[in-house]
Amino acid sequence: MSELLKVPTMAEYMAQGKQPDVLFWVGCAGSFDDRAKKITKAFVKLLNKAHVDFAVLGTEESCTGDPAKRAGNEFLFQMQAVTNIEVLNAYEVKKIVTACPHCFNTIKNEYPELGGNYEVMHHTQFLKSLLDEGKLTIEGGKFKGKRITFHDPCYLGRANNVYEAPRDLIKKLDAELVEMKNCKSKGLCCGAGGAQMFKDAEKGDKEVNVARTEQAIEVKPDIIAAGCPFCNTMMTDGVKAKDKEADVEVMDIAELIANAQDL
């Protein structure tokens, strides 16, 4: 199936003297993490299906610098940012979509001051717009009657006030959207942000991802929907820690929609 994926690069477009409508910023997790790569592919399938004219940077993409900045290394962050901005500006990129809320936040909010001005969308917003424009349709059915709860990624929700796009998509699946006791602006973090993903937690009496997973399990979902590759890892680990792998699945919104399409 994967040989059917069409993933053109900006360099290829450039060689043909063309400009895609939108750049898909894959991100480090989406490029290298085994779980996140599945999300990347699911999203690309949807882009292909909707005939979106997009390209990726491929080997010219580099970390946005988000984890370095949140760890306090402003130097490294700005080096990464300036390098990326040079590449993006050289390709005259106008619009970017990404499946990672950290990349989304950094490029959207922190790049402009360093000379990178783009229209940036999270993949849930982008998919929503494809649906609204009729370029993509969702046939429910597959998820009918399933209970799905959405875990708000901090960098999409609180950080950028995007709460509805992912929920609108879940509702389109004919599924039952159930909310955790902490949701939207009061959503509890998965524990990965602020560079915590890359270190052991400080001393405490519990892991944050376990606490969040417990909140999710409380509402008895069949699926925990995520919109961030890091949240996805954290929640998956949380489900394992709670021995609930048989009952609860953690899936990205893009995967849900791709699955509904049998892609």
Next chain:
Amino acid sequence: MSIIPNILFAIILIAGIGYFAKNVKKLIRNINLGRDVDVSDNTSQRWKNMARIALGQSKMVHRPIAGFLHIIVYVGFVIINIEVLEIIIDGLFGTLRIFSGLGVVYGCLIGAFEILASLVFVAVIIFWIRRNVIKLQRFWKPEMKGWPKNDGNIILYFEMVLMTLFLVMNATDVHFQAMNSGNVISQFIAPLFSGLSEGTLHIIERAAWWIHIIGILTFLNYLYFSKHLHILLAFPNTYYGSVKPKGELDNLEAVTKEVMMMMDPNADPFAPPAENESGEEEVAKFGASDVQDLNWVQLLNAYTCTECGRCTSECPANQTGKKLSPRKIMMDTRDRLEEVGKNIDANNGVFNDDGKQLFGDYITNEELWACTSCNACVEACPVSINPLSIIIDMRRYLVMEQSAAPVELNNMMTNIENNGAPWPYNQMDRLNWKDE
């Protein structure tokens, strides 16, 4: 009639306001110890934020019970202070209830004050019960021992006494009771004093009046030392609070300059560093190890903190037993700033290095590295305080000045530097997923 009371009143009033003004000056000086930051943008949005969050208390109602009670106390506090105006005029000119000439309007006003005063009294009792009997978790965290705990209760006692005095003053004012207009609550208190002669009543009434106004002046001067400073600072603080998306961290300008130089192929790497007017080399310090390294809005934040603990109770690190408490970050910043301020006072206006700093002596590594930068604290704060910005500035100091990041984070950063990803994968493999 003797004018001694009037003179005495004037002296007390001037002393009370004078001491307060002195502390306000100190407050402003301390806040100005912070770095400059440009907050001249988005003025209309800022006014709106102030109106909505400080005046309209929009964030308080997220916790309905506390929010509702707080609004009663807040409205009561603001409105009953109209009465203070009358007290001041009466006190200075020896008049008796100068506004009573307003007739029905006066009755309505005082009636409203009396109702509010009773509501405030009840609300304050409930607040006290929440703190001391129900022991709401957020009021019993480690940073709430000693002064912060007492401070919270002292304020409540203050309010109880002031409200009681106000009602007793009205109840024992024979003329006012005879007017029988506006004494909606005090008429029920008056019978308590029914056996007393008019002379005794007058003494009680005068005593209540004096203690009430002295109490108010004491309260005013207590503010500077208390978390209650927020009743004043909530207004500027919500005005100067961030108007950007919460996820956006500031880009350090000093770093931008250096990065641009490094990236500029035409820059002369051996050029002498920029000099300032006095000819000294300007060595920018990255991040913050002490209060002077923070910007003044962050210092204003520290003085505004109400120590309510909403931030801490929403903090994922704190909820899972880590040492980090965003409230403590704000309290530490204020305590250290006060310490620096006192040091300056004692040394004729210049800071004398005391070998201490915010990092290490107040805030530890363990706290700083527990933060997930989730912004729950920022979202929860009812007065637009940003504890996260202080945490990040201190991390910047640790990483850029001290190279003191946790080992795993150093590995992550080395990977980014070498491979453009936080893991040890090769950048050339970035598109491999396509064919896997």
